[in-house]
Amino acid sequence: MVCELSRCDIYFYYQKISFFLNLRHAKSIERLQFPDKDKEKFEPINPPFVGMYVCGPTVYSDVHLGNVRTFLSFDIIYRYLRHLGYKVRYVRNITDVGHLESDADEGEDKISKKAKLENLEPMEIVQRYANDFHRVMSMFNILDPDIEPSAIGHIQEQIQMIETLMAKGLAYEVNGSVYFDVAKYNQTEKYGVLSGRVLEELQTGSRQLDGQEEKRNSVDFALWKNAGTAHIMRWKSPWGMGFPGWHLECSVMSSKYLGETFDIHGGGMDLKFPHHECEIAQSVGAHGKQPVKYWLHTNMLTVNGQKMSKSLGNSFLPHQLVTGSHPLLSEPYSPMTVRFFMLQSHYSSTLDFSNDALKAAAKGYKKIINGLVLAKKLQFAHDESISIDAGAMAQIDGIIDNCYRAINDDFNTAKTIAQLFNLLKK
Amino acid sequence: MVCELSRCDIYFYYQKISFFLNLRHAKSIERLQFPDKDKEKFEPINPPFVGMYVCGPTVYSDVHLGNVRTFLSFDIIYRYLRHLGYKVRYVRNITDVGHLESDADEGEDKISKKAKLENLEPMEIVQRYANDFHRVMSMFNILDPDIEPSAIGHIQEQIQMIETLMAKGLAYEVNGSVYFDVAKYNQTEKYGVLSGRVLEELQTGSRQLDGQEEKRNSVDFALWKNAGTAHIMRWKSPWGMGFPGWHLECSVMSSKYLGETFDIHGGGMDLKFPHHECEIAQSVGAHGKQPVKYWLHTNMLTVNGQKMSKSLGNSFLPHQLVTGSHPLLSEPYSPMTVRFFMLQSHYSSTLDFSNDALKAAAKGYKKIINGLVLAKKLQFAHDESISIDAGAMAQIDGIIDNCYRAINDDFNTAKTIAQLFNLLKK
Numbered sequence: 139m140v141c142e143l144s145r146c147d148i149y150f151y152y153q154k155i156s157f158f159l160n161l162r163h164a165k166s167i168e169r170l171q172f173p174d175k176d177k178e179k180f181e182p183i184n185p186p187f188v189g190m191y192v193c194g195p196t197v198y199s200d201v202h203l204g205n206v207r208t209f210l211s212f213d214i215i216y217r218y219l220r221h222l223g224y225k226v227r228y229v230r231n232i233t234d235v236g237h238l239e240s241d242a243d244e245g246e247d248k249i250s251k252k253a254k255l256e257n258l259e260p261m262e263i264v265q266r267y268a269n270d271f272h273r274v275m276s277m278f279n280i281l282d283p284d285i286e287p288s289a290i291g292h293i294q295e296q297i298q299m300i301e302t303l304m305a306k307g308l309a310y311e312v313n314g315s316v317y318f319d320v321a322k323y324n325q326t327e328k329y330g331v332l333s334g335r336v337l338e339e340l341q342t343g344s345r346q347l348d349g350q351e352e353k354r355n356s357v358d359f360a361l362w363k364n365a366g367t368a369h370i371m372r373w374k375s376p377w378g379m380g381f382p383g384w385h386l387e388c389s390v391m392s393s394k395y396l397g398e399t400f401d402i403h404g405g406g407m408d409l410k411f412p413h414h415e416c417e418i419a420q421s422v423g424a425h426g427k428q429p430v431k432y433w434l435h436t437n438m439l440t441v442n443g444q445k446m447s448k449s450l451g452n453s454f455l456p457h458q459l460v461t462g463s464h465p466l467l468s469e470p471y472s473p474m475t476v477r478f479f480m481l482q483s484h485y486s487s488t489l490d491f492s493n494d495a496l497k498a499a500a501k502g503y504k505k506i507i508n509g510l511v512l513a514k515k516l517q518f519a520h521d522e523s524i525s526i527d528a529g530a531m532a533q534i535d536g537i538i539d540n541c542y543r544a545i546n547d548d549f550n551t552a553k554t555i556a557q558l559f560n561l562l563k564k
Numbered sequence: 565m566v567c568e569l570s571r572c573d574i575y576f577y578y579q580k581i582s583f584f585l586n587l588r589h590a591k592s593i594e595r596l597q598f599p600d601k602d603k604e605k606f607e608p609i610n611p612p613f614v615g616m617y618v619c620g621p622t623v624y625s626d627v628h629l630g631n632v633r634t635f636l637s638f639d640i641i642y643r644y645l646r647h648l649g650y651k652v653r654y655v656r657n658i659t660d661v662g663h664l665e666s667d668a669d670e671g672e673d674k675i676s677k678k679a680k681l682e683n684l685e686p687m688e689i690v691q692r693y694a695n696d697f698h699r700v701m702s703m704f705n706i707l708d709p710d711i712e713p714s715a716i717g718h719i720q721e722q723i724q725m726i727e728t729l730m731a732k733g734l735a736y737e738v739n740g741s742v743y744f745d746v747a748k749y750n751q752t753e754k755y756g757v758l759s760g761r762v763l764e765e766l767q768t769g770s771r772q773l774d775g776q777e778e779k780r781n782s783v784d785f786a787l788w789k790n791a792g793t794a795h796i797m798r799w800k801s802p803w804g805m806g807f808p809g810w811h812l813e814c815s816v817m818s819s820k821y822l823g824e825t826f827d828i829h830g831g832g833m834d835l836k837f838p839h840h841e842c843e844i845a846q847s848v849g850a851h852g853k854q855p856v857k858y859w860l861h862t863n864m865l866t867v868n869g870q871k872m873s874k875s876l877g878n879s880f881l882p883h884q885l886v887t888g889s890h891p892l893l894s895e896p897y898s899p900m901t902v903r904f905f906m907l908q909s910h911y912s913s914t915l916d917f918s919n920d921a922l923k924a925a926a927k928g929y930k931k932i933i934n935g936l937v938l939a940k941k942l943q944f945a946h947d948e949s950i951s952i953d954a955g956a957m958a959q960i961d962g963i964i965d966n967c968y969r970a971i972n973d974d975f976n977t978a979k980t981i982a983q984l985f986n987l988l989k990k
Contacts, residue, residue, distance in 0.1 A: 227685070259653070259821060261711045269708050272698075282695050285687045291717040294799055373720055395685060 177548060182401050183431060188224045189400030190216065191392040191430075193409055194286070196233040197267035198248040200455050201274045203446070203491075208406045208436040210477060211485035213280040215402070215434070215549050229395045230283035232271075234264040234290045235371050236363075236384040241412055243353075243360040247381065250371055260371050264290075274456045277473045285395050289387040293373045296382040296390050299424050300361045300375075308423040312352040314364030314378040320357045323419050329357075332418060332433060333411040359416050361386050385416035392429065393421065403430040407437050440490045441466060468493040471500065478503040481551040502559070509562040530564060537561045603974060608827050609857060614650045615826030616642065617818040617856075619835055620712070622659040623693035624674040626881050627700045629872070629917075634832045634862040636903060637911035639706040641828070641860070641975050655821045656709035658697075660690045660716045661797050662789075662810040667838055669779075669786040673807065676797055686797050690716075700882050703899045711821050715813035719799045722808040722816050725850050726787045726801075734849040738778040740790030740804040746783045749845050755783075758844060758859060759837040785842050787812050811842035818855065819847060829856040833863050866916045867892060894919040897926065904929040907977040928985070935988040956990060963987045 182188045192212045195205055209230070219226050239245030253260040275282070289296070300316055303309040308323055309316050320329050324337050340357050360383035365372035372379045392400060398421070405414065414433065421429035438445065441452040454464040462470030471479075479499035483489045537560050544553035608614045618638045621631055635656070645652050665671030679686040701708070715722070726742055729735040734749055735742050746755050750763050766783050786809035791798040798805045818826060824847070831840065840859065847855035864871065867878040880890040888896030897905075905925035909915045963986050970979035 227688070259711065261713065261821060262653070265708070265711050282691070285685065285691050287687065288717065291714065293720055298800070374724070395687060 178432075180432065182224065183399060186223060186225050188219055188226045188402065189396035190219075190226060190228045190402040190404070191388070191396055191400065192228070192230045192283070192403075193388060193405035193413065194230040194232050195267075195271050196237040196248055197264050197271060198237075198252045199267060200457075201267075201271045202453065203456055203459070204406060204439050205271075206274065206278055206280075206456050206476075207439060207480050207485075207489060208404070209275060209280050210278060210480055211436045211549075212404050212434075214481065214485075214551055215404070216281060216283075218545060218549060227285070227396060228283040229285045229287065229392065231387060231391055232264075232268055232286055232288040233384065233387065234261075234268075234288045236289055236382045236387060238363075238384065242356075243363070243383065247369075247371060250369065253370070264288075277456070277460070278477050279473070287391045287395065289382060289391075290371075292387060292390050292394070293382065295394055296386050297362075297375050299386065299390050299420065300382075302424045303361065303420065306423060309361055310354065311377050314380060315352060315360060316362040316377055317353050317358040318361055318416065318419060318423070319354060320359070320419065321355050323423055327419070327422050329419055330411075330415060332415055335411060335415070359383060359385060359412065361420075385413055386420060388413070389417050389420040389424070389429065392417075393425065398425040399427055399429055399431065401430075402432045402434060404434040404436070407435040410435055434485070436485045437488045440488055442492050443490060446491070466493075469497075471496050475500040475503055478506075478555075482555055484548070484550050484552045486548070487552075502555075505562060506555075506558060534561065534564050537564065604858075606858065608650065609825060612649060612651050614645055614652045614828065615822035616645075616652055616654045616828040616830070617814070617822055617826060618654070618656045618709070618829075619814060619831035619839065620656040620658050621693075621697050622663040622674055623690050623697060624663075624678045625693060626883075627693075627697045628879065629882055629885070630832060630865050631697075632700065632704055632706075632882050632902075633865060633906050633911075633915060634830070635701060635706050636704060636906055637862045637975075638830050638860075640907065640911075640977055641830070642707060642709075644971060644975060653711070653822060654709040655711045655713065655818065657813060657817055658690075658694055658712055658714040659810065659813065660694075660714045661686075662715055662808045662813060664789075664810065668782075669789070669809065673795075673797060676795065679796070690714075703882070703886070704903050705899070713817045713821065715808060715817075716797075718813060718816055718820070719808065721820060722812050723788075723801050725812065725816050725846065726808075728850045729787065729846065732849060735787055736780065737803050740806060741778060741786060742788040742803055743779050743784040744787055744842065744845060744849070745780060746785070746845065747781050749849055753845070753848050755845055756837075756841060759841055761837060761841070785809060785811060785838065787846075811839055812846060814839070815843050815846040815850070815855065818843075819851065824851040825853055825855055825857065827856075828858050828860060830860040830862070833861040836861055860911070862911045863914045866914055868918050869916060872917070892919075895923075897922050901926040901929055904932075904981075908981055910974070910976050910978045912974070913978075928981075931988060932981075932984055935984075960987065960990050963990065 190212070192209070194209075195201055212228075212230075216226055216228050234249060235247060237248050239248060239251070247260075249260050249263050253263045256263065272282075300309060303318065304311070304316065307319075309318050320337065323329055329335075329337050330340070337357065341355065362375060362377055362382055363380050364378060365380045369379075369381070372381055392403065403414070403417075418429060421427075440446060441454075444450060444452060446453045452466060454467060456476075458464040459467065459471055459476055460473055462468075475496060476499075479496055480489060482499060482502070537557055540560070541554050541557045544550050544557050547553065616638070618635070620635075621627055638654075638656075642652055642654050660675060661673060663674050665674060665677070671677075673686075675686050675689050679689045682689065698708075726735060729744065730737070730742065733745075735744050746763065749755055755761075755763050756766070763783065767781065788801060788803055788808055789806050790804060791806045795805075795807070798807055818829070829840070829843075836859075844855060847853075866872060867880075870876060870878060872879050878892060880893060882902075884890040885893065885897055885902055886899055888894075901922060902925075905922055906915060908925060908928070963983055966986070967980050967983045970976050970983050973979065
């Protein structure tokens with residue numbers, strides 16, 4: 139029931155907030171700023187088109203709150219860019235194969251492992267958790283992407299990219315597996331541009347792990363993994379039966395649907411290294427150019443100041459927030475409260491969950507909604523007796539300008555919401 | 565809002581109806597009957613497992629009511645088999661490539677055509693209409709299948725099946741396209757077993773169509789179609805760039821997820837020929853055995869006695885039924901009314917839509933719900949003063965037996981609902 143009611147809330151909220159955002163259409167789309175260390179002006183490669191790729195979930199378990207925050211942040215970016223008049227193609231993938239338990243190309247495929255545990259076909263796991271993911275996205279009123287491709291749907295394209303990388307001498311085969319040769323790549327390009335890592339340090343710092351002996355170098359990463367008959371999820375390739383490496387799908391699907399260089403690539407901060415670094419290496423290696431103009435990463439969640447993690451027992455799931463069914467939650471919160479709460483922080487800052495903060499968000503959200511209802515009434519009341527003087531109108535205009543300025547500054551929803559509160563006072 | 569309210573209705577209805585169905589667990593799972601001309605007893609190949617494959621939508625336009633009826637019929641079958649204790653794996657595919665405008669392997673791919681019309685990437689069309697399809701399924705409270713594979717997700721497996729058929733001499737290549745050789749197949753097997761068609765008559769009856777000259781025989785069908793650079797949706801194959809034929813995906817995906825022979829295959833009656841006939845030929849050709857034990861087909865819709873068709877202007881969409889926004893609809897109907905209305909006919913009969921019939925269904929549905937509310941109250945009222953005599957209890961037991969008998973008779977929901985009305989009288 140909480141969900142059902144909140145759907146109404148959502149609809150209501152969005153009608154209202156969009157009314158506000160539409161009070162004036164953006165005066166200039168050049169005001170949009172993008173940051174990366176130093177902020178840079180946003181200039182799409184091929185305006186008015188914008189290509190945006192966001193790393194989606196690996197569908198082997200319940201979607202966690204960190205995912206919700208990431209996809210909510212990009213939902214705002216997607217909505218705002220469209221509001222500004224851009225024609226956005228938003229691609230968010232579903233990882234249904236290749237994501238191993240450890241970043242070092244070790245351990246089982248997460249989906250295969252879960253399938254064995256639950257005695258199901260891996261595709262049943264994929265289906266169950268993809269459905270669950272979509273339901274959670276819908277609960278938080280996060281728009282669907284324009285294309286939601288999956289790794290399994292692009293096996294052939296992934297094999298082709300591996301062949302290209304091998305032809306360029308950037309990948310090598312060992313026992314039916316293929317690895318990306320990071321040292322070779324680093325001879326002409328720079329590995330680590332995004333995360334600021336230095337290859338030499340990575341090499342010194344890495345332990346020699348089991349199953350790593352096939353690699354020429356511990357920082358090399360799998361493009362294709364050999365898979366014996368015990369594996370259910372495996373496909374034919376020039377190197378025998380196997381499955382694609384996790385990093386590969388994103389390079390393949392982003393370039394297929396957005397071109398070899400596109401505007402925005404996003405994801406959680408935990409993906410910056412090694413996932414996005416490997417994506418860059420693959421794409422630069424295969425296409426000879428940087429794949430992405432603007433990289434955006436969302437920051438982590440904390441609970442009462444502590445890192446949110448399963449082992450600490452402070453990690454609650456989206457549905458627990460909404461039903462209040464977790465020891466750390468004093469009450470259930472509506473999805474719109476959670477959405478509003480998350481937007482009160484900038485996407486690149488850590489976000490701390492606490493009952494006090496959530497309760498304050500519920501109050502703030504209600505205030506905004508009440509204000510919007512009033513504003514709507516005023517707008518439609520053609521009552522001559524209500525006169526707004528020119529000075530007040532100018533002040534309102536100024537605040538609306540500030541709203542745009544705030545959101546144009548690296549999608550700063552925190553500042554934008556603060557401006558909305560100023561607007562309420564008027 | 566109609567949808568939102570109806571979600572509550574749905575939940576309510578299902579809780580209630582399941583209470584009834586659960587009054588007693590089925591006494592015997594052998595009572596289930598399957599028909600095909602003469603009815604046969606349902607005996608799963610590997611009990612308690614049941615594999616069920618239903619041809620899903622081609623996601624290039626709004627889902628039509630006929631689809632809703634088909635998937636609703638199989639929703640009941642899925643729910644009922646699970647109610648009986650079977651472990652059902654339900655696979656329903658998404659066709660995202662290969663479905664051409666004409667059954668004779670002619671015309672454009674439906675999705676590519678729509679993509680050109682709307683100036684979008686084909687995968688954007690796929691995403692949009694797949695999302696829409698899922699929303700409509702959810703509106704009518706139709707459960708998700710366990711696996712929902714797509715044709716694009718199984719290009720490699722499709723190529724492999726073609727290679728198998730070629731190796732067996734049942735397929736031939738012409739100009740980068742590959743066709744199934746029906747006459748060759750018919751030498752050892754019988755083409756047309758499902759639909760009762762006779763190959764010789766088909767050959768005489770078929771016109772010589774443009775683009776058919778590549779085929780040895782007009783009844784041959786495409787397994788792979790050559791595609792030039794103008795095509796966006798094309799993949800590498802041993803026969804050059806192209807895309808798979810429409811019939812192939814179902815043979816490939818059903819055998820991948822359910823085995824070479826599985827229990828139930830369903831779909832709309834319009835798929836019986838040529839689609840399902842071609843599926844049988846492909847699977848028998850490749851695996852040497854019949855793929856399906858029980859074939860089930862849902863019948864067509866009519867409106868006020870006339871065939872429902874776009875050209876007659878009497879074809880309304882699911883959302884139009886629910887909003888009442890079609891000249892032929894005198895009022896909006898709740899999705900639960902539509903669901904109830906559809907279940908008042910047997911799935912293999914034609915179903916006629918009219919305002920009178922829909923209004924009657926709304927009344928009948930309300931009656932059942934009221935009765936269920938009352939029954940629930942009685943069940944929980946531990947009031948000694950209410951005594952039900954043994955005779956009445958026996959009568960109720962008898963009717964419940966009749967309910968099972970009705971649904972066991974080829975999932976006859978029409979008779980089952982009639983029995984529920986008898987139950988109400990008690």
